[in-house]
Amino acid sequence: MTFLEIVSIIAGVMFGIGAIAAVYRIIRGPSILDRALATDVLLAIAICALGAEMAINKHIDTLVVMLVLAMFAVVGSISIARFMAKQDAS
Amino acid sequence: MSAAEIAVGLLILVSGFLSMAAGIGIIRFPDVLTRLHAATKPQVLGLATVLAAIVVQVPTWGVLTTAVLIMTFQLLTQPMTAHMLGRAAYRSDHVRRDLLIEDDLDRDIAEHDQTGH
Numbered sequence: 191m192t193f194l195e196i197v198s199i200i201a202g203v204m205f206g207i208g209a210i211a212a213v214y215r216i217i218r219g220p221s222i223l224d225r226a227l228a229t230d231v232l233l234a235i236a237i238c239a240l241g242a243e244m245a246i247n248k249h250i251d252t253l254v255v256m257l258v259l260a261m262f263a264v265v266g267s268i269s270i271a272r273f274m275a276k277q278d279a280s
Numbered sequence: 281m282s283a284a285e286i287a288v289g290l291l292i293l294v295s296g297f298l299s300m301a302a303g304i305g306i307i308r309f310p311d312v313l314t315r316l317h318a319a320t321k322p323q324v325l326g327l328a329t330v331l332a333a334i335v336v337q338v339p340t341w342g343v344l345t346t347a348v349l350i351m352t353f354q355l356l357t358q359p360m361t362a363h364m365l366g367r368a369a370y371r372s373d374h375v376r377r378d379l380l381i382e383d384d385l386d387r388d389i390a391e392h393d394q395t396g397h
Binding site for chain 2: 226235239248249268
């Protein structure tokens with residue numbers, strides 16, 4: 191087992207824990223802002239995991255996907271925050 | 281096992297640790313503003329370390345410029361998101377006011393209401 195294989199297993203477990211925690215927060219809420227925030231975290235973890243996979247396997251096929259996600263990740267959370275009603279508790 | 285391989289492994293481990301810390305943080309922290317603090321870690325530093333790992337692994341000009349572009353867009357857009365979410369949380373009372381040490385925005389809003397503009 192090479193060094194990078196061990197690293198990929200450990201990093202995969204860490205990314206998985208972070209993603210599961212974000213999904214838990216999306217389900218539990220309590221407010222829609224928490225859900226928007228957790229969705230953002232899930233997206234950031236997905237971008238980091240894509241990059242880590244590229245660095246371990248030494249290719250650059252999904253670098254463009256990272257670029258597009260970094261450009262357009264802002265739209266969802268800002269529209270939720272901008273158009274949220276004052277008494278929305280759900 | 282070369283020096284570049286060790287550097288790549290360490291950078292990826294830092295990114296994974298930050299992602300895990302963000303996940304644990306948004307579960308454990310009590311309100312939107314503190315969760316916001318935990319959530320912004322992997323979005324900037326985690327991405328930066330992963331991009332550095334890619335550049336170390338595939339050192340060409342195309343990869344370097346694309347990595348700089350990704351980091352620039354992320355640094356432009358993520359503070360906007362955090363700012364808008366924090367503002368919406370404050371205005372819609374999703375903030376634990378008993379946990380705040382100092383509340384500058386409350387004072388500004390009171391002053392603004394007094395002058396009546």
